[in-house]
Amino acid sequence: MPRERLPTAIGVLSAMMGVGSGGGMILAGLVCLLLAVSKAPAWGWTSAATLGLLAASAALFAAWVLSARRTTSPLIEIPMLLHRGTVGATVASLLLGFALFGVITTLSAVAQQKLGASVLQVGLYLLPTALLMLVVSLLAGRLMRRFTASSLVGAGSAVVTCAAIWLSVAHGSPADLYGAASVLGLGIGLGYAALGTMAVEHVEPAKTAAAGGVNALVRIVGSSVAGAVTGAVLPSAGAGWSFAAAAVAALLSAAFAFAHGTLGRTPTAVAGEAA
Numbered sequence: 641m642p643r644e645r646l647p648t649a650i651g652v653l654s655a656m657m658g659v660g661s662g663g664g665m666i667l668a669g670l671v672c673l674l675l676a677v678s679k680a681p682a683w684g685w686t687s688a689a690t691l692g693l694l695a696a697s698a699a700l701f702a703a704w705v706l707s708a709r710r711t712t713s714p715l716i717e718i719p720m721l722l723h724r725g726t727v728g729a730t731v732a733s734l735l736l737g738f739a740l741f742g743v744i745t746t747l748s749a750v751a752q753q754k755l756g757a758s759v760l761q762v763g764l765y766l767l768p769t770a771l772l773m774l775v776v777s778l779l780a781g782r783l784m785r786r787f788t789a790s791s792l793v794g795a796g797s798a799v800v801t802c803a804a805i806w807l808s809v810a811h812g813s814p815a816d817l818y819g820a821a822s823v824l825g826l827g828i829g830l831g832y833a834a835l836g837t838m839a840v841e842h843v844e845p846a847k848t849a850a851a852g853g854v855n856a857l858v859r860i861v862g863s864s865v866a867g868a869v870t871g872a873v874l875p876s877a878g879a880g881w882s883f884a885a886a887a888v889a890a891l892l893s894a895a896f897a898f899a900h901g902t903l904g905r906t907p908t909a910v911a912g913e914a915a
Contacts, residue, residue: 665707666716669700670864677868681876716857717850725842726851728900732793733835733855735893737862738869739800740828742886743807744769745870747821750811750879765817769825776829783830789838790901796831797894800824804887808880827890831897835859838897862889 676693683689708718720726744766751757751765783792803823810816839855840848866886873882 665700665704669697669704670861672697672700674864674868677865678871681872716854717847720843720847720850720854723843723847723851726839726854728790728896728903729793729835729839729851729855730858732797732831732893732897732900733839734858734862735889735896736793736797736800736828736831736835737859738866739797739804739886739890739893740824741863741866742870742889743800743804743820743824743883745867746874746879746882746886747807747811747817749870749874750807751817754812754879755814755817765814766821768818768822769828772822772825773829773832776826777833780830780833784834784837788901789834789841790897792834793831793838794894794897794901796827796829796834797890797897799827799830800890801827801887801894803827804883804890808883808887811879811883831893838900 672693676690676697680687680690705718708716721730747765748762751762752759755761757765780792800823803820806820806823807816811820835855836852840851843851866889869885870882873885
């Protein structure tokens with residue numbers, strides 16, 4: 641899309657969604673952010689278009705925060721984003737979503753470009769991830785009777801880190817892709833199954849729906865940002881660095897999850913502070 645048409649396109653999109661609403665502001669802010677990140681390698685990080693889109697994104701998110709604080713029924717409750725009982729789960733969800741889609745998009749590109757895989761073959765490379773996510777999620781209920789949700793999210797994120805590191809070092813053969821995809825499925829299955837519980841276990845019952853919604857939203861945002869970052873890093877730095885970025889995100893997710901579990905307080909105490 642030509643640079644001179646960007647403001648018009650974004651304006652039309654925002655108008656369609658209702659830029660005065662929370663949804664419109666979030667959408668417009670994400671469009672600006674993702675477009676800036678994905679096009680920066682071609683336009684230049686210091687170009688007027690890139691800096692303008694980043695500034696517009698920051699302004700839109702700031703306006704959304706101000707609007708949400710003044711609205712009686714906001715789309716997203718801002719205090720829930722910073723609630724001490726949910727902030728660990730929020731950050732872990734954002735980073736784990738980034739790591740998952742960073743690995744998947746990069747693996748798909750590697751399979752097609754280096755191994756000559758078709759779209760169907762790419763799906764087969766990712767099949768172990770889907771199958772193991774399903775199997776592990778079915779067993780997660782039993783695990784959560786013995787371990788805390790934060791420890792399971794931390795462990796799952798650590799396993800995802802191993803898969804991403806594996807691919808950052810070796811991704812030139814089908815065996816590497818199948819093996820790492822299997823490890824990825826184990827980690828994501830474990831982490832995603834426990835994220836919902838981790839998000840709501842330290843909030844009062846009346847706020848569980850809001851906490852769960854925020855957690856799901858930030859996971860989607862992390863996934864969206866991963867696509868843009870992969871598109872920027874992969875052509876310029878290579879697949880190894882793209883996998884490494886996913887590994888860093890997963891490692892930080894593990895750190896936040898374990899810290900949340902260590903520093904977390906009893907549900908009664910936290911609910912009392914929020915009341």
